[in-house]
Amino acid sequence: MRLARILERILVAIPVMLGVAIVVFFFMRLSPGDPVDLMMGEAGSVSPREMEALAREFRLDEPLHMQLYHFLTDLLRGDLGNSFVKRKPVARLVREHLPATIELAFGALIISLVIAIPIGIISAVKQHSILDRVSMAGAFLGISMPAFWMGIVLILVFSVFWHVFPSHGRLPFAVGLKTITGFYTIDSILTGNWSALASTLKHLFLPSLTLGAGTAATVARMTRSSMLEVLRQDYIVLARAKGLTEYAVVVKHALRNALIPTVTIVALQIGTFLGGNMIVETVFGWPGLGRLVVDAIQRRDFPLVQGAVIVYALTFVAANLLADIIYTFVNPKIEL
Amino acid sequence: MKVNETSVHFAQASTSDRSPLQQHLYLLGIKLRLQRQNMGNFFQQLKRHPTALLGAIVVILYILMAIFAPLLVPHDPFTGILGNRILPPKWYEGGKPEYVLGCDELGRDLLSRIIYGARVSISVGLISVAVSTVIGVTTGIAAGYYRGWFDEIFSRFADLLLAFPFLIFALGVMVATGPGFWNLIFALCFKGWVEFFRLARGETLSEKTKEYVEAAKASGQGHLTIMLSEIMPNIIHSVIVLGTLRMGSLIITEASLSFLGLGVGTRIPAWGSMISSGRQYMMNAWWISTLPGMALLLLVLSINLLGEGLRDILDPRLKID
Amino acid sequence: MAAAEPLVRTEGLTKYFTSRRSLVAKLVARQKDRLIKAVDDVNLAIYPGETLGLVGESGCGKTTLGRTLIKLYEPTSGEIYYRNQLVHEMRGKELTAFRKEAQIIFQNPYASLNPRKTVRDIISVPLRTRGLREPRIIEEEILNLLHRVGLSPRHIDSYPHQFSGGQRQRIGVARALALQPNFIVADEPVSALDVSVQAQIINLLEELQEEYQLTYLFITHDLSVVHYISDRIAVMYLGHIVETAPTTTLFSRPLHPYTQALLSAIPSVDKSFRRKRIILEGTVPTPLDPPPGCRFHTRCFAKLGDICTRVTPSLVEVEKNHFVACHHFE
Amino acid sequence: GPADGVEEEEAKTLIVGLAQSVLTLDPAMHRDRTSETVIRNMFDGLVTRTPSMDIVPEIAESYTQLSPTEWEFKIREGITFHNGDPLTADDVEFTFMRILTEGAVDGQSSPRKGLLGSLLKVEKTDDYTVLFTFEEPWPIFLRMLPHQQIVPKNYIEEHGSEYFAENPVGAGPFKLVSAALDEEIVMERFDDYYGGSPEIPPVGPAHVDTAIFQIIPETSTRIAALQAGDVHIISNVPTHMVDQLEADPNIAVKTCTGTNFFSVSLDMEVYEPFKDVRVRKALNHAVDVDEIIATVMDGLAIRCPGPCIPGSFGYNDAITGYDYDLEKAKELLAEAGYPNGEGLSFVLDTQDAHKDTAEAIAQYIEETGIDVSVRVWDWGVLKPLLDEGGERAAVFSSWGNSTMEPHDLFEPKFVSKLDDVLGRGNYSRYSNPEFDELFFETTVLIDDNERIANYKKLQEILFEDAPVIFVYTPMVVEACSTQVERWEPSPDGRINLHRVGLKE
Amino acid sequence: MLEIKNLSTHFPTERGLVKAVNNVSLSLAKGEILGLVGESGCGKSMTLLSILRLVPFPGKIVGGEVTFRGCNLLEKKPAEMRTLRGQDIAMVFQDPMTTLNPVFRVGEQIGESLRIHGAMGKESFRRKYGENRKIAERKRVLELMREVGIPSAEERYLEYPHQFSGGMQQRALIAIALSCNPKLLLADEPTTALDVTIQAQILSLLEQINKEHGTGIILVTHDLGVAAEFCQRIAVMYAGSLVEIGPTDVVIEDPQHPYTIGLLRSIPKITGKKEKIKPIFGNVPDLAGLAGGCPFAPRCDFVEDACYSRDIPMRQITDNHQVRCLNSQGQNV
C-alpha cells in the first residue's frame, strides 16, 4: 500500500517533470540571445563559417520543433545533452555540482533546526518572557534581511575581523581529502580524515548560516506557534493529570506533536534550499549547482540550464515525497 | 467558549489530512476562522498588539514617504555631483552637513535616493502581491468550488511552477524580458500567485462543506453568488495575512535579483539595486549599501510584524477571551 | 393521516459517497473506489402537516437523507417525489419553486450562519429568491420574521457572533421561514444548545408548525426530544430505515432489537420510564463496508441465526402504520 | 628541490582568487579570458608577450616570415610535456590543425578558429620546424599567436579530447594536480620545465611548489579573502577599493594598462539625429572623460582620446581628443538644429558592470539639455538588440583589444557591417567607404612603417567622424599580499605565476 | 473522603474577571457517586481541574480548601501534588478524541501512569504481575484494557488512538484513570461525545467500577437524566456557583432552586401523555463581570429586589439538601 502510494506520487510527477522540461526549453529558446555569439565574446574575430559550424553542432540551425523533439527524446533516454560552453555532458556537470549544493542545503537545514527548534520550544513554554520576545525579534530580523547582504556582513565579521571562519570555498586542497561521494563531510568521515572534517565544517558554517537564517526564523516561529497550540490541547492536561513533571509533559508529550508540522515544513524546505541558494553560492564562492545555472543562463547555455532545472525540479519533487514519507513516520494518523 | 471549541476541533481535523504544503500555509498562519470579528473591533484589536500596531504605523509612514517622495527629497536623487562620490554621512569625518546620510558611488544624495527608493520597493511589493492575489484567489476559489478538470489543470500547473526553483525562474524571466519595473512584477507574479491559489483552493474546499454554504444553496443562490458572497468574505482574511507575509519576501526577492544583476535596473533608485551595487563598497563606504539595507529591513520587518499580528488578531483561537 | 397523499415520498432512495482511490492503487493494487453507503434503499413517506422524527446513531445517514430530500445532494439512485413531482429532475424555474417549498434548519447554529454577514444579509437572500426586490419591503419582511422567531428589530444589523446559540438558531429558523416553505428538514436543530435553551427552540418550532401548517422531518439523536415533537418516528441504522411507527406505538412497543436497545439506553429523570438497560456490544460498523445481511446483526442480541448475516430484511408492515425490517417479523 | 638549490623547508603554496569560473582546461575549447589565464600556467605557446606587450619567442626558438602569407617557426629542442613526451613539430602542427579542422575535437569544433585569421594550414617541415600558410596576408598574426597554446599530439590521440580536458598535459611551468573548474584548480611545479622565454628573466622552473586558482565570484568576498589571508593574489579589484587596500600594510595593489576599449556607440541608423556629425562631436565635447576617470574610476583608467588605446601599434598621438567644453557642445547642437538639446532624447544602454560610468556619462550629456536615460541589460539580451537595431540609440560597451593592434579593433567596430566578421561590434552602424577602403588596403600590407602611417590616417578619419564617444581603457587592477614577489599584472589580464615567488 | 470548602477559581480576562468557580463547597463520601450538573460554561470542568490544581493559565485558585483524605491539597507542594495525580485522584475527560495523545500507542499511554508512580515496584503489584517490570506493566495494561471492555486487547495495545472509535477511546481513557486504582475518579462529561448506546455502555462500566473498587466518583454532566440514573447525590451548578445539592430523588422530585425547577421543566418527558415543556427564558449568562447577587435572578420567575443586592448563602433545607435561594421554601412545584 505504502509502496503503491509512493509509486503513484512518482507517476504523477512524470507529467509535471515533462511540463517543467518543456517550459524551460521554450523559455530558453524564446529568450533573446544567441549562445554562439555570446560564446565568442567581445574580442578577436569570428568567422561566419565558424559560427555556423557551432550552431550546427549545437543543433541550433534546426527548426524549433525538431530541437524540442531531440531534447525530449534524449531526455527520455536519460541524456541531458552537452553543455555548449563547458563542452561536457550536462549530467556530469550536474553530478559534480550537486553534492556541494546538497551539502550546503543540509548544512542550512541542520543549522536552522539546531537553532530554531529549541528557541521555538522555549519561547512557547516561556511565552511572553524576555527570551521569547528577543528570539522572536531575532527571527524577524532573520527573514527580513537579503541573504547576500547578510553573507557579506558575516564574512567581514567572522573572516576578516575575527579570522574564525574561512571566507569562501568548500575545502582547501591542502587538506588533501580523497573524494568518494563528493559530499566532503561524508568523505572525510569515510577516510577518517578528521582535519578535513573540521575544515569542511568550518567552511560550511557561514554559508549554511546565511542560507538557513530565513528558514530558522520561520521554523522557530512555527515551532513556537504549534507548541503553543499543542500545549493548549486536552492531552497535555491529561498528561499533567497523570502526574507527569512539567519537563516530561513538554518534552515527551508536547514536543512530538508540535514537531509534526515543523518536521514536514523543514523537509519541504530542502526543496527551497536547493533551489534558492545561488545567491549564497555566489557570495561564498561555493561551487554548487546554483552558480552553475546562473552562469549558464547568462551564457545561454541551453542544455545546462535545461538539465539543471530538471534536476532541481526532480529534487523538489523528491524532497516533497520525502516530506510526505517523514510525515507518515512522525504522524501515525497519516497513511501514505 | 463553544465557538472556540468547535473551531479548534475543526482545525485539528483539517490539519491532519492536509498535504505538507497546505500544512506549510496553515502554519504560516493561514487557517483563520473569523467568527467573532468585524472591522469595528479590528482596530481595537490592533491596539492590543503593540508590535503589529508599530508595524502598521511604520508601513503607513513608508507609504506616505513613497507618495510624497518628490516633496521630501533634499537633493536630486537621480543625478549627483561626481565630486561627492562615496561621501560619508554627515556625522563622519569628511561628511558634509547638507548630505545627511552621505552620497553614493556617483555622488548622489543617499537620503534622497532612499526616500525615492521606497517607491519602487513598495510598489513592487504591493503590485506583485495584489496581482498574485487576484489571480490566485479567483482561480483558487473556482478550482476549489468546481473541482473537476478546471481544478486538475490549474493544480498541475501550480505543481509545475512550484517545482521550478523560484529564483532561477525569476532570473530567467528577467533575462528573457530584460530588466524593468513591469518585467520584474511579471517575474514575481508569474509564480507568486501559486501560493494564493493553493490557499484559496484549500480554504474553499473546506468552506464549501460549511453549512452556511448549503443554506445559501438551499435558498436558491447561484454558484457565482455563493463564491463571491459566501465563500470569498470568509477566506479573504487568510489571504490578507498571506499577502502581508509574502510582500516582505517579494521585496527581498527584488533585492536578490538586483544582486544577480537583474533588478529594476534604471536610474530610478530602488533599494534592491542600491544595496547590491553598494555592496562592493561595504568595506570602505558601508553606508551606501547598509543604509538602504536598513530601510528595507525596517520595512520588511514592519510588514512581517503587521502580518504576524494580523494573523493573531484574525485568528480567534489565539485570543484569550 | 395515512390516507392523505404523502408530501414527500422516496422510492429506493440511495446515496453513496465515493472515497476515491488513487489511479495507481486502482491499477497496481486493483483497488476500487470505496463506496460509503450513507443512505441505502430508503422508502419513506412524509405526510402533510406531520412531524416525522428520524433517529439513529451518529453517522447512520440521517443528515445525508435529509439533505438529499431537499436536493442539496443528488441521489445515487432511487426517486424522490415532492407532491408527486420528481425532485431530482427539477431544473431552473421548477427548482426555484421547489427551493421555496422545502427548507432546512441546521444542527450547528455556529456553522450555519455566515460569520461575515449581518442578519439582514442572511435573511434577505431567501427573500430575494422569493422575488422581493424593494429594499423597504425586504426590510419589513425581515423585521416580521425576526419578530416571529422572537428576536428584536435591533438585531437586524448584528453579526452572528454577537448572538448566543439559541438566538442564532432562531436566525436559522427565520432564514428557513423566509421562503414560506411547506416542508422543513430540521437537522438536529437543538443538539448544540444548552438544555434550558433547547426547550425554547422546540416550542418555537411547534408554534410555527401550527401557524403555517408546516411539515417537518425532524432529525435528532435525542429520543426524549423526538418523543416530544414527533407524530411518527423512523429509526435509522447504517443507512437503512429499520423501523417506523407512530410515536406512541414505537415507545410502547418497539419491535426492532435496535430500537429496543436504543429506547432502553435513554437516561431519564423520569423513574417511571426507566427500563432494564440493554447494553449493546461493540460499536456501529462503518458505512464503508457495512456488514452483509441485516446490518444490525453484528451487535444484535436477538439474532435468529444464519439468515441475519445473509439476507437483508425488508421493511414490512407488522401492524397498522408500524413497519419494521427484521427477520423476526418477515 | 627548487631551482636555486637552496633547501626549502616548507612547500610554498600560492593562491589566486579569480572572479570567474574556468570553463575548460582544453586550450582549444573556449573563448574565455579567465580560462586562458589558468591554462597558460600549464601550457606554453609558440610566442608570448612581455609585460610591455612585446612579442617574444617562448616554445619557438625563432620565426621568420617567408612571404606575406607564410611563416616559419623553429621550435626549441629539449622541451618536454608534463608526461615526459618531447615537444616536437608534430605537436605544433596537431595543435593548430585541431583548431582549424571542423569537428576535430572529439567531433566538436573549436571556437578559437577565428583567432587564427585566414590561416590555411600548419605543416611540419622537419622535427623542429613548422610552416604556417595563410590564405591572405594577416599582419596581426604574431600578436594573436600568444593566445594559442601547444598541446601534446600523442597524448590526445591516445586518450581522446574529453580525457585530455580533465587531465591536461602541457609544456608549461605547472602541471595539474586537481581541477574543480568552479571551485579551485590546483597545480604543482613542473620540475622539468624548460624555463620559459629566455627574453623574460628569470628563466627556470616555477618558484612556488603549488599554485592554486580559486574561484570567488563575489567581489566583496574576494577582497575579504585577501584581507583575511586566505588568498595571495586577486584579480578584478574595484577601483574604489584601491586606497583602502593600499592602506593595509600586508597588501600591495598593482596596476597596468588594460586592453579594453570603452566607448559609447551612437547608432546612426536607429537614431536619426546621430547621422549628423555635429551631434556626435557635441556629445564628445559634452562628456568630461578626465573627470569621470578621476572620480568614477578613481583615476585608474587611461583616457582614449581617439579610437585607439594609447600605446597600441601605430597609435596616433597627434590626436589629443575632444576637450570637455559644454558651450562648444551646445553650440554644435544648436548648429545641428537642436538648441539646448531640444528634441533630443535617447536611452543609453549598458551592462550592469559598467553602469556607473554610463550614468556619469548620461549626467554629463543631460547638462546639454538632452534627455538621456540609462538602461542596464543582461548582455545576452542586449547583444541581439544591438545587432538588429531595435528601440535603442546608444550603447556604452567595451571591446577587447588584447593584441593592441588597431586592426583587431577597427575591423569589428568600425568597418561597415558586411558580415559577422566585419563590423561584429559596429554598434554605431558606422559606414565610411573612405575608411573601409584604406582599412582593407592596410590589412594586406606587410611593411610596418606603411601600416603605421595608414593606421594613423585611419585614426584621424575616425576621430573626425566620431562614430562613438571616445571614453577610456580601464587599468588592470589586481592586488596581492606583500608576501608575493616578482608579480606584475599584465595588460591582457594574464596571471602568469611562473616567476612569482612567496616570501616568508 | 473529599471535602471542598469555598473553593474559588478566577480567570482575569480582557472583558473582566471571570469567576469560573465561585465559593463552591462540596463533599464526597467514600464509594459515592456525585453528579455535578449544569449548563455549558457554568464551571463544572474548572471545579474538577481546581481539585487537581490543573487550572489552565490565566486561571488561578483564589481561595478555599480542598481536603482529600485529611490533607489540604491546595497547600501541598507541586511534587507532592504530582504523586497524588493519577495515583489517588484520576480524571476522565470530556472529549476522548482530543484527550489521547495522537502520537503514542494506546498501550503505552495506559502504562504511563503505572510507570510514573512506580506502581510496578509496589509489593502488591509485584506479587501479582511478577518481577520484570516491563512484562508486568504489559500484563497490567492488558488486564485494564479487558476490564474496561476493549476487545482484542493484545492487538489494540499497539494501535494508535485514531484507530479507535470514540467509545473505545473513552474506554482507554477510563483505563488510564483506573490504572493505579485511584480512590477518587473525576469524570468530566465522559459520555457527551458519544452515542446513546455507547453512552449506556460507558456509564454501566463506571457504575461497575464504583461497585467493585469502591471508587468515589464525581460525574460531571449536563444531562439531568444521566445524573438522575447514576448518581446518589446531585449538585446543580449555575454560573460558577453551586445552587442546589441533595440526594438524587430529592433534587429530581422536590427541587428547590428555581433554576433546577426550570431545568426539569424544560426537559421533555417520555411518559405516556404529552406534557408541554416550559423553557427558562433568557440566555445562559456571560461569566465575565457578573454583578453581585443571584446570577440566575435575570431569568428567574420568582425574583425579588433582594436577589440582586447581595450574595445569597447556601441554606440547609433538610439534612443533606442545600439550596442557594432566598425564597426557596414554599416554592415547591
Ligand SMILES: Nc1ncnc2c1ncn2[C@@H]1O[C@H](COP(=O)(O)OP(=O)(O)OP(=O)(O)O)[C@@H](O)[C@H]1O
Ligand atoms: N460529503 C460526504 N462525502 C463523503 N462521505 C460523507 C459525506 N457526507 C457524509 N458522509 C458519510 O456518510 C455517512 C453518513 O453521514 P451523515 O452525516 O448522513 O450521518 P448522520 O446520521 O447525520 O450523523 P451525525 O449524527 O453524526 O450527524 C457517514 O459515514 C459520513 O462519514
Ligand SMILES: Nc1ncnc2c1ncn2[C@@H]1O[C@H](COP(=O)(O)OP(=O)(O)OP(=O)(O)O)[C@@H](O)[C@H]1O
Ligand atoms: N482560559 C480561560 N480564560 C478565560 N476564561 C476561561 C478560560 N477557561 C475557562 N474559562 C471560563 O470558565 C468558565 C467555566 O468553564 P468550564 O470549562 O468549567 O465550564 P463547563 O461547565 O465545564 O462547561 P462545558 O459544559 O462547556 O464543558 C467558562 O465560562 C469560561 O468562560
Ligand SMILES: [Mg+2]
Ligand atoms: Mg448529521
Ligand SMILES: [Mg+2]
Ligand atoms: Mg467542561
